[in-house]
Amino acid sequence: MGIDWIERALKPGIEKRLFKGRAILITGPRQVGKTSLIRRIIESMGEEYQFLDGDDPAVRRLLDSPNTEQLRQMIGNSRLVFIDEAQRFANIGLTAKMIIDQFQEKQLILSGSSSFNLSTTMEEPLTGRKWSYEIFPVSWQEWQDHIGYLKAEQDLDNRLVFGLYPDVLTNRDDQREILRELVEVESYLYKDVLGYAGLRKPGEIQKLTQALAFQVGQVVVYQEVGQLIGLDPKTIQRYIEILEKAYVLFRVPAFSRNLRNEIKTNRKIYFYDNGIRNAVIGGLQPLQNRNDTGALWENFLMSERRKLLQYRKKNADMYFWRTSQQQEIDYVEEEDGNLSAFEFKWNPKKKARFPKTFQNNYNATSQVITRNNFREFVILQ
Numbered sequence: 001m002g003i004d005w006i007e008r009a010l011k012p013g014i015e016k017r018l019f020k021g022r023a024i025l026i027t028g029p030r031q032v033g034k035t036s037l038i039r040r041i042i043e044s045m046g047e048e049y050q051f052l053d054g055d056d057p058a059v060r061r062l063l064d065s066p067n068t069e070q071l072r073q074m075i076g077n078s079r080l081v082f083i084d085e086a087q088r089f090a091n092i093g094l095t096a097k098m099i100i101d102q103f104q105e106k107q108l109i110l111s112g113s114s115s116f117n118l119s120t121t122m123e124e125p126l127t128g129r130k131w132s133y134e135i136f137p138v139s140w141q142e143w144q145d146h147i148g149y150l151k152a153e154q155d156l157d158n159r160l161v162f163g164l165y166p167d168v169l170t171n172r173d174d175q176r177e178i179l180r181e182l183v184e185v186e187s188y189l190y191k192d193v194l195g196y197a198g199l200r201k202p203g204e205i206q207k208l209t210q211a212l213a214f215q216v217g218q219v220v221v222y223q224e225v226g227q228l229i230g231l232d233p234k235t236i237q238r239y240i241e242i243l244e245k246a247y248v249l250f251r252v253p254a255f256s257r258n259l260r261n262e263i264k265t266n267r268k269i270y271f272y273d274n275g276i277r278n279a280v281i282g283g284l285q286p287l288q289n290r291n292d293t294g295a296l297w298e299n300f301l302m303s304e305r306r307k308l309l310q311y312r313k314k315n316a317d318m319y320f321w322r323t324s325q326q327q328e329i330d331y332v333e334e335e336d337g338n339l340s341a342f343e344f345k346w347n348p349k350k351k352a353r354f355p356k357t358f359q360n361n362y363n364a365t366s367q368v369i370t371r372n373n374f375r376e377f378v379i380l381q
Helices: 011-016 034-045 057-064 068-075 092-102 116-121 140-147 149-162 166-170 172-182 188-197 202-214 222-229 233-245 274-280 293-311 356-361
Strands: 023-027 049-053 080-084 107-112 130-134 249-253 267-271 316-322 328-335 338-344 364-369
Touching: 011 034, 011 130, 023 034, 023 092, 034 080, 034 107, 049 057, 049 068, 057 068, 057 092, 068 092, 080 092, 092 107, 092 116, 140 149, 149 172, 149 274, 149 293, 166 172, 172 274, 188 202, 202 222, 202 233, 202 274, 222 233, 233 249, 249 316, 267 274, 267 293, 274 293, 293 316, 293 328, 293 338, 356 364
Parallel strands: 023 107, 023 130, 049 080, 080 107, 338 364
Antiparallel strands: 249 267, 316 328, 328 338
16 A cells, blocks of 8 residues: 555646646645655656756756756756755746746646745745645545545544654554654754754754643743743744744644733644654554543644645634633634634543633634544545
């Protein structure tokens, strides 16, 4: 069972936009299947394509400052040009613009595993010239569609622990070793962080990632985290922004309409993948032997919801809600002015209450998400 055979949610949308005069840019974490997705799209068309690898120093030298004739020679007769790990090229935005403008019959596709360079070097040159997509670890919907409803249900406990990275899904016997290798310092998890952010002390970013992993589902106060690991709040904030750009984690802000005692400035932090979160803290024991099931459930639901909103291009904002009196709602979503409130409970029998302060002041629907009904939250009906 190979990951290439798992249909990714982005595939149909990307295929519809081929040869429409714009570049296609796909970004996301390392090893989530960007290259496999692009190769499958291209190969299913039966087209010849030119593959330019950003990890190859010789290719980088040629593409960092090319002229039109050099590009013509490199592309040849191929109708498709695929530039992988595009963030490694110094002037990729200008190079991409040249290809789009000078070779209008060609289709340019780029992939990148971080948003450090790509967000700054491509935005202006490619304004109005690109379609942008983000891809993440395999979504629950993709996994369920691949193995079937029953097998997916039986596999839920494992996914809360080991996550949904492609290599983990296709090498179940070695999933612990794969995850441990992914989170080693200067390996997958920190490669872009250390390389593009110019960080000289990998130990600091590793300690921060571990501290944040233990605080999944909790309000994160930068000053408190800094005191815990010996860094000032500004450094903590900078490092978190870097980890977010490297697709390790994402922040969710507090929802507030300036009611008295509402928490307004703090954040919650979630990992894009449960397996990465657990490997960071060395906690890959079975679900029944854990005391953090609630945190794993919340992280799983939030990461899956983020995938859903991104893939479906839904214009919705993600929040949590909390007051200084410890009243809290796990997740508040705002879409086109409409509010929806959600509480997450792993155990379907466990009751959840939505605070009257929130109910009395906000016109919002409310729902408790448990393992019995979670599909309607993570799969677009």
